[in-house]
Amino acid sequence: MNTAAAGVTVQMRVNGTAETIVIEPRKLLSDVLREDLRLTGTHIGCEHGACGACTVIVDGAAVRSCLLFAVQMGGAEITTIEGIADADGTLNAFQQAMQDQHGLQCGFCTPGIVVSMTAYLADHDDPTDDDLKVALSGNLCRCTGYQGIINAARQAAGLPLPNAGGHQ
Amino acid sequence: MSAQLSAGRYVGQSVKRLEDPRLLAGRGRYVDDMQIPGTLHVAFVRSTVARGTITNIDTAVAAALPGVHAVYTAVDLNPRVQQFWHTMLGPPPELGGVSKYPPTRPLADGDVRFVGDPIVLIIADSRYIAEDAADLVEVDIDVLPPVLGIWEAATDAAIVHPELGSNVIDHLPMPEVPEVEAMFASAAHVISRRFRQCRASNVPMEPRGIIVKYDQFAGDMQIWAATQSVSEWKSSAARLTGIAEPRVRVIAGDVGGGFGLKMMVTRDEAAVILAAHKFGDRPIKWIEDRHENLISANQAREEAIDVTMAVTADGHIMGAKIYFWEDVGAFPAGSGATGSMAMGVWPGPYKFPVVLPGNTAVFTNTCGKAAYRGPWMMETVSREQMMDHVAREIGMDPIEFRRINIVTAADLPYTTCMTMVYDDSVTPSETMEQALEILDVTAFRAEQVAARAEGRLIGMGLAVYMEPSAIAFGILSSDQAIMRMDITGKVSVAMSTGNHGHSLETTIPQIVAEHLGCDIADVVLVQGDTSSSPMGPGTGGSRSAVIAGGAAQTAALRMKDKIVQIAAHTLEAAPEDMEVANSMVSVRGTPAKALPFAAIASMAYMMPEALPADMEQGLETIARYRPPGQFTWSNAAHACTVEVDVETGMTTILRYIVSEDCGRMINPMVVEGQIAGGVVQGIGGVLFEHMIYDDSGNPQATTFLDYLLPSAPEIPDIEYGHIETLSPSIGGYKGMGEGGAIGSPPALANAIHDALAHLGVHPTRFPLGPSQLLELIRDA
Numbered sequence: 002m003n004t005a006a007a008g009v010t011v012q013m014r015v016n017g018t019a020e021t022i023v024i025e026p027r028k029l030l031s032d033v034l035r036e037d038l039r040l041t042g043t044h045i046g047c048e049h050g051a052c053g054a055c056t057v058i059v060d061g062a063a064v065r066s067c068l069l070f071a072v073q074m075g076g077a078e079i080t081t082i083e084g085i086a087d088a089d090g091t092l093n094a095f096q097q098a099m100q101d102q103h104g105l106q107c108g109f110c111t112p113g114i115v116v117s118m119t120a121y122l123a124d125h126d127d128p129t130d131d132d133l134k135v136a137l138s139g140n141l142c143r144c145t146g147y148q149g150i151i152n153a154a155r156q157a158a159g160l161p162l163p164n165a166g167g168h169q
Numbered sequence: 170m171s172a173q174l175s176a177g178r179y180v181g182q183s184v185k186r187l188e189d190p191r192l193l194a195g196r197g198r199y200v201d202d203m204q205i206p207g208t209l210h211v212a213f214v215r216s217t218v219a220r221g222t223i224t225n226i227d228t229a230v231a232a233a234l235p236g237v238h239a240v241y242t243a244v245d246l247n248p249r250v251q252q253f254w255h256t257m258l259g260p261p262p263e264l265g266g267v268s269k270y271p272p273t274r275p276l277a278d279g280d281v282r283f284v285g286d287p288i289v290l291i292i293a294d295s296r297y298i299a300e301d302a303a304d305l306v307e308v309d310i311d312v313l314p315p316v317l318g319i320w321e322a323a324t325d326a327a328i329v330h331p332e333l334g335s336n337v338i339d340h341l342p343m344p345e346v347p348e349v350e351a352m353f354a355s356a357a358h359v360i361s362r363r364f365r366q367c368r369a370s371n372v373p374m375e376p377r378g379i380i381v382k383y384d385q386f387a388g389d390m391q392i393w394a395a396t397q398s399v400s401e402w403k404s405s406a407a408r409l410t411g412i413a414e415p416r417v418r419v420i421a422g423d424v425g426g427g428f429g430l431k432m433m434v435t436r437d438e439a440a441v442i443l444a445a446h447k448f449g450d451r452p453i454k455w456i457e458d459r460h461e462n463l464i465s466a467n468q469a470r471e472e473a474i475d476v477t478m479a480v481t482a483d484g485h486i487m488g489a490k491i492y493f494w495e496d497v498g499a500f501p502a503g504s505g506a507t508g509s510m511a512m513g514v515w516p517g518p519y520k521f522p523v524v525l526p527g528n529t530a531v532f533t534n535t536c537g538k539a540a541y542r543g544p545w546m547m548e549t550v551s552r553e554q555m556m557d558h559v560a561r562e563i564g565m566d567p568i569e570f571r572r573i574n575i576v577t578a579a580d581l582p583y584t585t586c587m588t589m590v591y592d593d594s595v596t597p598s599e600t601m602e603q604a605l606e607i608l609d610v611t612a613f614r615a616e617q618v619a620a621r622a623e624g625r626l627i628g629m630g631l632a633v634y635m636e637p638s639a640i641a642f643g644i645l646s647s648d649q650a651i652m653r654m655d656i657t658g659k660v661s662v663a664m665s666t667g668n669h670g671h672s673l674e675t676t677i678p679q680i681v682a683e684h685l686g687c688d689i690a691d692v693v694l695v696q697g698d699t700s701s702s703p704m705g706p707g708t709g710g711s712r713s714a715v716i717a718g719g720a721a722q723t724a725a726l727r728m729k730d731k732i733v734q735i736a737a738h739t740l741e742a743a744p745e746d747m748e749v750a751n752s753m754v755s756v757r758g759t760p761a762k763a764l765p766f767a768a769i770a771s772m773a774y775m776m777p778e779a780l781p782a783d784m785e786q787g788l789e790t791i792a793r794y795r796p797p798g799q800f801t802w803s804n805a806a807h808a809c810t811v812e813v814d815v816e817t818g819m820t821t822i823l824r825y826i827v828s829e830d831c832g833r834m835i836n837p838m839v840v841e842g843q844i845a846g847g848v849v850q851g852i853g854g855v856l857f858e859h860m861i862y863d864d865s866g867n868p869q870a871t872t873f874l875d876y877l878l879p880s881a882p883e884i885p886d887i888e889y890g891h892i893e894t895l896s897p898s899i900g901g902y903k904g905m906g907e908g909g910a911i912g913s914p915p916a917l918a919n920a921i922h923d924a925l926a927h928l929g930v931h932p933t934r935f936p937l938g939p940s941q942l943l944e945l946i947r948d949a
Binding site: 025027028035036039040041042043044045046047048049051052054081082083085086090092096099100101103105106107108109110111112115131134135137138139140141142143144145146147148149150151163 | 188195201297372374423425426428458669671838839841842845847849874878879880882886887888
């Protein structure tokens, strides 16, 4: 491909593995993760930083990978959705809560939500119910009406679930 | 709160979803995740003009860009179309059918007809290069004034599609019935309103996408697509290209939502299919970006209904006249018109002695109309708001007005004036009362009085509807289950369905395990691949629980019957003396005389001589299920409370309650998830989402910063009530996937109306965002 000719060599660590890749300077981090590193769990929902589907953790902070160029990542430590669960597939507390609380339907926005909330819960010991909703406000979901996602966040944060009289 | 049936081992249980672990770990298989070596990438050049004549297209510079492989215009692709119509709707008149379609043109040819109209298709090494090339294409367009607005388009002063001669695609004049006119003349109250929705976009979080590989030497076409129906796409690709249909294979892995948008092949996808057919050999991939999605993926809800209702002095409905107006844009899926459906179900849960319908659907120079979750739902939006408007005007509580006119158990079976038959399995009155009980109307009214004394505006709204689920016409009428027990005693069931959020990978195994008598872990649903799945309707239209579930249940019962026969033959017992549980067939009362499924399956495949003499070797069953009615009616009532900030016009939803009767719930957790998703889409359509065009036909909401989707902080915890009344379909299931989106817009609008009515504000159109409400309050 002709893009490699104009490429820049970048070293980064992704999900604990050192990667050295030659990147076209204009290529978005989201595209490099998906195409060059084959980490297709990072989804692209808007390419303008609004939907949150492409969220990854860069040096401890949850960021929108569609708003970053991959060449900015020299020396960075990146965690994508593929790096959240244990290697044997054991889900983390928020991922498990998402299954328990039916926090996903089509699953397309799910990686961004898992990454965002995993980062948030790692940084916040004692969130309130409203804090959790605000923390989720940067991730759009079109399937669930947020009900199961909010309940998953509550479960993972140790907050009570509403007794809405339904199946629970 | 519930009136629920007892659950089985699996059916009726909130089984956690089997599809979740891979999706939660980032190992889904969406179309853009397919990275096939050698893939080339597509970008479109689209019209920036709503209506105009193309005077020149210069692609030379783009074609010369390194990395560009092909630049196609209408001349290259449009003549390749053999046929372009949808199985779901049937062929057009010129091919012996009755369905209406917009003109068949994958790429714009000679003129452009909406902003977003695809003009040029570019194939390049990467999407980046394809977009570079798109920027280098020169398109000259002589701009013409666009046809915009339902009533303006209906005058035919200018024509969207000159070859059709008129903008009116669907029209039913309202019948003139002297007896009805006399009835209206004699009525104590005759009240008229025009209700309008605003244009919305389905907005699946995964935009559209397709990969097409045509192997010209074998003559085979393989397609990976974000689609709700692989059968529909397989047939469409074969019709478009002329390739023999068995040589086309369509695969849908995980699909990131559809909501109606991904049911049928649209022009963009047709162009990619035709381009790949012409180009040959290499996989050709088009992944829609969000800008394209918001301007050129079909949209919905640009519609209005004029209602005139006649009511007696004591609040009994005498009848209504309804006229449905629809803007179907330039290139809808089929005619786009939903008038006949919307008018047919318009009476909903109430006893209307007569309803006179009329409708007009028009083309405009805007993005075409899609099916969107409850495509006919304008009937409930208009009827449920009208119930409140009428009640207020005749001085009656909207709840009491509904109680007087609603279909109750004593009325069943009930045939509406539009000839819809409600058998004894519907419960509109019961769900309404359950929702009101959860709400506690008395307590709310006291709270409302106290709030008003403090200058706060709070209100409650109600909406009741009948959902015509599992609509059974044409290809949509049935689905098939092809069930195979393998040699280990485990089961696969292949269906036409797909995974775009409906949880069928869990709920179909629940049904099969329940009725076959095995562990759910031993059942795998195979779907979304035409090489293994049967021809069928796919997933959409709230049909899968009834139709796919019915087929799976029937196939499981047939499988069980064959297993029992083999076991009985081997154990020298009568089949009627056998019982099945935990993947084991045993002689009732003699548990020692038993055979596990694995042993029976081994015999079925490997020991044909041990089978009953007339039995076919192997262990496969096939069942195609078609429900007994054209509709399997479910019903629900929504009740919500809101507070409107008089300073900002902002609405806050305080409580949201849904009482639903979807028959036997296969998985209550999944049912509630479907309700919630629909409710919030409906809320979006009232408060946030508005796909608006300016006077030149330019879309004004082209990013998620302009097209506002609901987000977590705006949404309250939804409260659920369930009533389970068995439907006449096998298993007693009813569909309910669209209802949430049908009931919530009018429930929310009625709550806002209730909060503001004492100020003289009586809303009739969406959106009801802050600026609209402030204007209504100011003008009152």
